[in-house]
């Protein structure tokens with residue numbers, strides 16, 4: 001079925017094997033998909049979507065056309081993660097620093113976001129995807145807030161992919177907000193809150209969600225840009241030259257394949273090869 005010029009799949013009725021059906025025999029996507037170990041997927045993939053402006057400039061188009069084109073990449077990333085049964089996807093859509101951009105660009109970004117949520121909501125519901133916003137939501141305009149809150153409310157009970165959009169988000173702002181919450185809790189109880197890393201992380205926007213295992217950044221920049229500063233402590237970072245509007249499932253598959261080759265030591269040392277006692 002086609003809607004808004006995009007193919008609509010009923011993801012809920014599909015299994016991981018269905019990916020095979022939408023990647024053509026002999027295609028690069030099929031070849032890459034077959035290299036993925038489905039029982040060792042990252043639990044949480046976080047993406048710094050970058051390069052929309054450059055994508056547009058390369059084509060002699062206004063920057064906002066890059067954002068518009070980036071919506072198709074958002075759709076494909078969400079759809080592919082849902083099909084893979086990946087638990088969490090977080091996309092960085094608008095940072096607290098992005099308010100420095102021209103008002104006309106911000107207005108288009110907010111409009112695109114509202115349109116995206118309105119058009120995609122039924123697909124998210126049908127496919128058991130839970131939609132969540134990470135960031136200072138209350139600072140956005142009321143029309144954007146009500147659209148986002150409605151989508152969060154209507155997908156609250158879904159148990160498939162958790163799709164987070166980081167919006168008016170800053171990693172430092174999130175840590176400050178968590179500190180404020182810790183202090184407020186202590187004041188309301190009238191005693192200091194015992195605090196360790198686990199207790200602190202329960203006050204972050206991502207409370208209860210596994211930290212990203214894989215952090216993807218498009219367009220080749222080697223920066224974190226104030227994204228999930230606490231949560232990416234041990235994330236594997238994968239950077240691609242691909243600009244966000246060109247990002248497709250093959251790029252995601254490449255990132256996952258590369259992730260699965262990494263040795264994650266979390267500050268420890270490599271596991272000794274196991275010796276047979278037989």
Ligand code: FPP
Nearest residue numbers: 049050051052053054067070071093113116
């Ligand atoms: C970075 O590219 C991209 C953004 C600041 C916005 C990302 C937004 C979208 C993909 C569209 C709306 C999102 C959703 C979730 C529906 P840039 O403008 O910094 O690119 P440049 O570095 O080439 O200038």
